[in-house]
Amino acid sequence: MSDLKQQFIAELKNAxxxxxxxxFTAQFEQKLKESGFAVNNQSGFSPFWRLQTALVAEPAASLVESLVSKVMPNTFVLLADKNWLEQHGQSRNVERLASVKARGQLHFTRADAQTKLVIPTGTLIESLPINGQVYQLALDTPCTFEVGQLAAVATATASNAGHAYNLSAGYYVRIMDEYEGVHVTNQQSWLITAGQDVETDENYRQRIRDAFANQGSYHMDAVYRNIIATAGGIPSDNIIFEKGGPRGPGTANAYVYLSVGDISPAIINRINDHLSEGNHGLADDLKVFAIPKQPLTLTVTIKQKPNTASIAADVTEFVRSAFRENDAYPNVNRVTPMSDFSFSLLNAELHQQFNQLHSVTFNLNNIQTGFWLPTLNGLEVRHG
Known part of the structure; x- marks a missing residue:
């Protein structure tokens, strides 16, 4: 029994x-005596007492169990979940953030520019399989190559909602229809709107807590965290503040990043525009920036158990997931600002994911981050 559940039971007993x-059986017996109802057979095995236990005591005890396990915990924002948590949020005018489909620009190139070419609306663009999952986008508008034009840009939207579709540059590379000599890719700042899942209970709970700060007249971290999360779909944990006048006296910066993929200037501009429209405190000077990044070159040397097929490609995607380039392996520990990224932990996670591995070594030691995220400038997975 949890300590919290014991506390709730203690409160009922104190009352x-x-x-x-x-x-309940004892109380029922007492009520019978007080009413003058005499029962000659007091054995616990008597039909009467078995019946009253089944009809009264056990259902009543079940109601108490439900009360201390569900109803009482869910009266607190700290412990509430799902629909209960949404009721807390609605009482503070904080709605759970809905899921959003990723939307962005894809770059097309072709080898032959002698004729006009139109790739129609709705054409599917896919990633290659990542841990068995293929991610699809559909063109919102036609991609048109005029005569003599070798490159074109078109906007596409993910087939489903979720942050897993915010794949980093170079993942969306396959056109489902046949167009000879035509290639497609998503570049680093391809996102116009970042995809997001339905807001988790943890993130929603944090924003509900932040709503208490909105009741005051001063804008604080909690207020701005809530504003940024609502305007840009940025998880609360992915927002960090730099104070102390980084751009001059009275200024502060907020750095944001996505759970998967690279945050684009379009998203940053939308958040800053929202703040400049009056969603800030009097005389506040806060600007939002994409988290700075520091590129590194990582070499991973793997040794596999005898008679196992190469898993170098899978290990590559697993490591890329740790560096927030895909969400195909959600259980991997990901890089974060202001923290220590452990390669020994990544090693253990690789062994847990791939039982074909015998050993894994990295050319880098642990990474101690500041107001920045490490990114992969180069990644090589090779057999030792």
Whole structure:
């Protein structure tokens, strides 16, 4: 039994309320005596007492169990979940953030520019499989190559909602229809709107707590975290503040990043525009920036158990997931600002994911980050 559940039971007992089958049975017996109802057979095995236990004591004890396990915990924002948590949020005018489909620009190139070419709206663009998952985008508008034009840009939207579709540059490379000599890719700042999942209970709970700060007249971290999360779909944990006048006296910066993929200037501009429209405190000077990044070159040397097929490609995608380039392996520990990224932990996670591995070594030691995220400038996975 959890400590919190014991506390709730203790509160009921302090109020002289029965909580167990034995408590309800004893209370029922007392009420019978007080009413003058005499029962000659007091054995616990008598049909009467078995019947009253089944009809009264056990259902009542079940109600108490439901009360201390569900109802009482869910009266607190700290412990509430799902629909209960949404009721807390609605009472503070904080709605759970809905899921959003990723939308962005894709770059097309072709080898032959002698004729006009139109790739129609709705054409599917896919990633290669990542841990068995293929991610699809559909063109919002036609991609048109005029005569003599070798490159074109078109906007596409993910087939489904979720941050997993915010793949880093170079993932969306396959056109489902046949167009000879035509290639497609997503570049680093391809996102116009970042995809997001339905807001988790943890993130929603944090924003509900932040709503208390909105009741005051001063804008604080909690207020701005809530504004940025709502305007840009940025998880609360992915927002960090730099104070102390980084751009001059009275200024502060907020750095944001996505759970998967690279945050684009379009998203940053949308958040800053929202702030400049009056969603800030009097005389506040806060600007939002994409988290700075520091590129590194990583070499991973793997040795596999005998008679196993190469898993170098899978290990590559697993490591890229750790560096927030895809979400195909959600259980991997990901790089974050202001933290220590452990390659020994990544090593253990690789062994847990791939039982074909015998050993894994990295050319880098642990990474101690500041107001920045490490990115992969180069990644090589090779057999030792």
């Amino acid at each position: 002289n309320l029965p909580v167990t089958v034995a408590d």
